[in-house]
Amino acid sequence: MRPLPIIKLIFASFVVIFLLGPLVAVLPLSLTDSVFLNYPISGYSTRWFKELVTAESWRLSIVNSLLIGSGTTVLATLLGTLAALGLRGKRASLLVSTLRTVFLLPMVVPAVVLGVGMQLMFARYGLTNTYLGVIIAHTVVAVPFVLVNVSSALQGVDVRLEQAAASLGAAPPTVLFSVTLPIALPGIISGALFAFATSLDEVVLTLFVAGPNQRTLARQMFATIRENISPAIVSAAAVFIVGTIVLSLAMLAIRRRMA
Amino acid sequence: MDSPFISFRQVVKRFGPLTVVDHLDLDITRGEFIALLGPSGSGKTTLLMMLAGFEQATSGSIEVGGVRVDGLPPHKRNMGVVFQNYALFPHMSVRDNIAFPLKMRNTPKAEIATRVARVLDMVKLSAMAERKPAQLSGGQQQRVALARALVFEPQVVLMDEPLGALDKKLREQMQLDIRDLHRRLGLTIVFVTHDQDEALTMSDRIAVFNHGRIEQIGTPREIYELPRTPFVAEFIGETNLLSCKVEEQAGETVRLTTDGGLTLSAHAGAAGIDGGKVRVSIRPEAIRINDHAAATANRLTARILDAVYFGDHMRLVASVGEQRLIIKGDRTSEAAEVGREVALSFAASDVWVVGSCDQTSATA
Numbered sequence: 090m091r092p093l094p095i096i097k098l099i100f101a102s103f104v105v106i107f108l109l110g111p112l113v114a115v116l117p118l119s120l121t122d123s124v125f126l127n128y129p130i131s132g133y134s135t136r137w138f139k140e141l142v143t144a145e146s147w148r149l150s151i152v153n154s155l156l157i158g159s160g161t162t163v164l165a166t167l168l169g170t171l172a173a174l175g176l177r178g179k180r181a182s183l184l185v186s187t188l189r190t191v192f193l194l195p196m197v198v199p200a201v202v203l204g205v206g207m208q209l210m211f212a213r214y215g216l217t218n219t220y221l222g223v224i225i226a227h228t229v230v231a232v233p234f235v236l237v238n239v240s241s242a243l244q245g246v247d248v249r250l251e252q253a254a255a256s257l258g259a260a261p262p263t264v265l266f267s268v269t270l271p272i273a274l275p276g277i278i279s280g281a282l283f284a285f286a287t288s289l290d291e292v293v294l295t296l297f298v299a300g301p302n303q304r305t306l307a308r309q310m311f312a313t314i315r316e317n318i319s320p321a322i323v324s325a326a327a328v329f330i331v332g333t334i335v336l337s338l339a340m341l342a343i344r345r346r347m348a
Numbered sequence: 349m350d351s352p353f354i355s356f357r358q359v360v361k362r363f364g365p366l367t368v369v370d371h372l373d374l375d376i377t378r379g380e381f382i383a384l385l386g387p388s389g390s391g392k393t394t395l396l397m398m399l400a401g402f403e404q405a406t407s408g409s410i411e412v413g414g415v416r417v418d419g420l421p422p423h424k425r426n427m428g429v430v431f432q433n434y435a436l437f438p439h440m441s442v443r444d445n446i447a448f449p450l451k452m453r454n455t456p457k458a459e460i461a462t463r464v465a466r467v468l469d470m471v472k473l474s475a476m477a478e479r480k481p482a483q484l485s486g487g488q489q490q491r492v493a494l495a496r497a498l499v500f501e502p503q504v505v506l507m508d509e510p511l512g513a514l515d516k517k518l519r520e521q522m523q524l525d526i527r528d529l530h531r532r533l534g535l536t537i538v539f540v541t542h543d544q545d546e547a548l549t550m551s552d553r554i555a556v557f558n559h560g561r562i563e564q565i566g567t568p569r570e571i572y573e574l575p576r577t578p579f580v581a582e583f584i585g586e587t588n589l590l591s592c593k594v595e596e597q598a599g600e601t602v603r604l605t606t607d608g609g610l611t612l613s614a615h616a617g618a619a620g621i622d623g624g625k626v627r628v629s630i631r632p633e634a635i636r637i638n639d640h641a642a643a644t645a646n647r648l649t650a651r652i653l654d655a656v657y658f659g660d661h662m663r664l665v666a667s668v669g670e671q672r673l674i675i676k677g678d679r680t681s682e683a684a685e686v687g688r689e690v691a692l693s694f695a696a697s698d699v700w701v702v703g704s705c706d707q708t709s710a711t712a
């Protein structure tokens with residue numbers, strides 16, 4: 090064997106171990122029957138999963154996460170798609186590149202900085218401690234993912250298809266809805282899934298703008314770690330991981346079908 | 349001729365500093381099949397895009413049926429466009445692709461169904477109606493594109509190198525099909541190509557483009573046999589282009605001396621002679637080998653330098669002194685042997701003056 094493939098193999102294994110190791114290590118604990126979060130596992134039970142749906146605080150946080158996640162997905166997909174359409178195919182001018190950077194900025198700005206700013210601003214408009222406030226905050230960080238996904242999908246839409254549609258009698262809005270968007274749909278859907286995942290995962294902004302009523306699953310896990318390290322956290326994590334895997338598979342399936 | 353159906357008047361198109369279409373005038377008659385032929389980058393697609401409404405002319409006017417269309421958006425121009433890459437909607441079935449222009453015109457459902465069925469039948473794709481474009485071969489996709497551009501009975505059909513991606517056999521079949529449709533439906537077709545054979549065999553008239561201008565426009569026969577410029581002579585078919593000095597002129601016939609030192613009788617050509625130095629074109633197939641019976645004005649002795657077998661003919665390269673000539677020879681020709689000495693003969697009318705030398709440098 091030549092050295093390069095071996096190096097690749099070793100490197101790849103390390104990457105996989107680092108990425109998946111912690112998950113594999115912690116997941117079995119979600120099935121423990123003890124109240125402590127440590128090995129060895131004395132016995133197996135599903136009590137911590139039951140806890141997730143029975144305990145008021147956990148149940149509420151799951152409902153909140155789904156609610157806020159859905160709201161964020163709708164809003165971010167709408168805005169991100171509009172932005173991608175607006176920025177599409179434009180010559181590299183100062184205005185366009187500035188706008189693009191502004192849209193992508195939330196990806197790189199530290200969440201703490203964003204959070205402080207939002208808290209101050211939301212307070213002014215009475216948006217702190219509201220669902221709408223949390224959804225807006227999450228949307229800010231989710232839009233870049235939609236923009237990136239939809240932009241690359243739109244790049245794959247041949248302008249000649251749109252010209253063909255126009256020459257066949259389609260007015261610009263019809264071209265958009267019957268040709269451009271359907272062809273870019275896989276990108277829009279994966280953007281939407283990214284937006285949902287981003288919202289589920291978000292903690293920092295939530296800490297700043299959400300009140301006790303908008304406690305999300307991620308936030309609840311965060312709080313539980315500080316208060317009492319219960320295995321319910323790991324159960325919640327397991328739910329997260331399974332959810333994420335399902336989402337990714339859905340994304341793959343959609344791409345496959347549309348390709 | 350009738351009054352023109354489509355007319356370009358002094359149309360200019362610039363992209364920044366680049367002039368792509370340069371003060372172009374072109375008239376197209378209703379029902380005509382016109383080919384726009386020219387090298388890459390000569391502005392053919394740009395002209396088509398201006399006609400379809402995807403590009404705006406920098407200046408000049410374009411009229412269709414006596415109405416200026418310059419300000420009209422593409423979806424109101426009622427022109428069928430067939431793109432080089434077909435531009436079929438990948439997310440729609442063949443049927444939906446073809447029904448698209450009818451839906452845009454709010455045609456009743458039942459009528460859409462019958463018209464789509466008819467056109468599918470015409471392009472022999474009825475069995476493929478439910479397939480997606482990706483499940484079709486290149487030739488089938490091409491036919492769908494054609495069907496889609498024809499189903500709404502547009503006043504003009506524009507085609508931009510529609511057969512470029514097809515193999516030779518299929519291309520020839522499609523050429524016949526399109527030609528046939530043109531005759532049967534009386535369509536006006538503007539057909540962009542850079543394949544000279546395609547232009548020659550399909551069109552009523554050919555417009556030869558070069559640098560955003562039309563070098564010559566005429567029937568295929570005029571373009572091939574009576575070229576006005578060296579560019580046209582060279583672009584359509586193969587030819588021998590020779591620079592000559594004019595010795596004397598008597599009506600249509602001129603005596604010339606080539607730069608290689610040959611004396612030739614020539615025809616004054618379509619463009620006429622102005623200046624003492626001209627270029628002439630001699631088609632390879634006009635030169636006869638060892639034909640002593642023919643009474644022709646030009647007789648030369650040459651030596652064969654190269655012979656290549658092409659199946660239906662031999663392509664020979666002969667030298668007469670310094671001058672090289674390409675000859676299309678008989679495939680059984682015994683002369684087709686490298687190193688042989690042969691007698692060449694050709695008529696004065698086959699030595700065709702295609703312009704003066706100064707003109708050449710401007711268009712080359």
Ligand SMILES: Nc1ncnc2c1ncn2[C@@H]1O[C@H](COP(=O)(O)OP(=O)(O)OP(=O)(O)O)[C@@H](O)[C@H]1O
Nearest residue numbers: 363366368386387388389390391392393394395542
């Ligand atoms: N949108 C554009 N912006 C700038 N330049 C352009 C644009 N479209 C075309 N051009 C230029 O205009 C010239 C003519 O292009 P056009 O596409 O009309 O050529 P063509 O005759 O169709 O060539 P081909 O046979 O290669 O298709 C080219 O030099 C091309 O680079």
Ligand SMILES: [Mg+2]
Nearest residue numbers: 392393394508
């Ligand atoms: Mg072109």
